[in-house]
Amino acid sequence: MTLDVCEIFYGIQGESTYQGMPCVFVRLSGCNLRCRWCDTHYAYGKGLTMSIQEIVNKAGDFGCPIVEITGGEPLLQAQTPALVNALLDIGLLVLVETNGSMDISRVDSRCIRIVDIKCPSSGMADHNDFNNFARMTKNDELKFVIADRQDYEFARQRVRLLEFEGYGINAIHFSPVFGELDPKTLAEWILQDRLEVRMHLQIHKVIWDKDARGV
Numbered sequence: 553m554t555l556d557v558c559e560i561f562y563g564i565q566g567e568s569t570y571q572g573m574p575c576v577f578v579r580l581s582g583c584n585l586r587c588r589w590c591d592t593h594y595a596y597g598k599g600l601t602m603s604i605q606e607i608v609n610k611a612g613d614f615g616c617p618i619v620e621i622t623g624g625e626p627l628l629q630a631q632t633p634a635l636v637n638a639l640l641d642i643g644l645l646v647l648v649e650t651n652g653s654m655d656i657s658r659v660d661s662r663c664i665r666i667v668d669i670k671c672p673s674s675g676m677a678d679h680n681d682f683n684n685f686a687r688m689t690k691n692d693e694l695k696f697v698i699a700d701r702q703d704y705e706f707a708r709q710r711v712r713l714l715e716f717e718g719y720g721i722n723a724i725h726f727s728p729v730f731g732e733l734d735p736k737t738l739a740e741w742i743l744q745d746r747l748e749v750r751m752h753l754q755i756h757k758v759i760w761d762k763d764a765r766g767v
């Protein structure tokens with residue numbers, strides 16, 4: 553059982569309720585989307601073929617209790633559910649960050665699924681699988697990456713719909729596209745509307761160079 557891996561590295565978690573915590577990242581190769589502002593083009597290719605045991609060993613070498621499987625799009629690969637289970641079975645806290653276009657129930661709900669909802673400016677909003685809302689548990693988190701006012705209004709409408717329908721999601725995150733939307737502007741919009749969302753920045757881009765890899 554193998555997967556195509558772009559990179560495995562130790563960094564600071566930047567885009568969930570675990571923001572700021574040290575985390576091992578397993579970035580899987582391949583993506584079915586092409587977001588306009590994508591910062592991980594280098595993950596589109598095939599990557600290095602590794603067995604599940606090799607990935608688990610390498611992730612375990614860092615001695616960190618939190619592992620995030622990301623991409624690219626991690627749910628594209630057939631063996632991702634087996635990798636998630638292997639990491640859970642050795643007692644790690646497993647985060648899976650997905651682009652929201654695929655069925656999240658493919659991976660064990662003991663992991664924490666961080667599900668992107670693509671806003672209009674990404675160019676990929678037609679690919680959102682909104683059936684995922686009903687598949688999410690109280691463990692899971694939603695994330696909107698926002699570039700402009702149109703994106704904000706799209707996200708706000710979804711948040712209000714989710715509140716109305718009473719889905720049990722752990723947290724909803726709003727994040728400005730780095731270099732496109734001033735964080736202060738997004739903060740003011742959230743406060744004006746009294747939205748119960750968490751705003752955050754892509755912390756790795758604040759700490760390190762915005763184009764740096766493996767951080």
Ligand code: SF4
Pocket residue numbers: 583584585586587589590591592593595623624625651
């Ligand atoms: S889903 Fe993620 S990796 Fe894929 S194109 Fe969009 S931002 Fe890039």
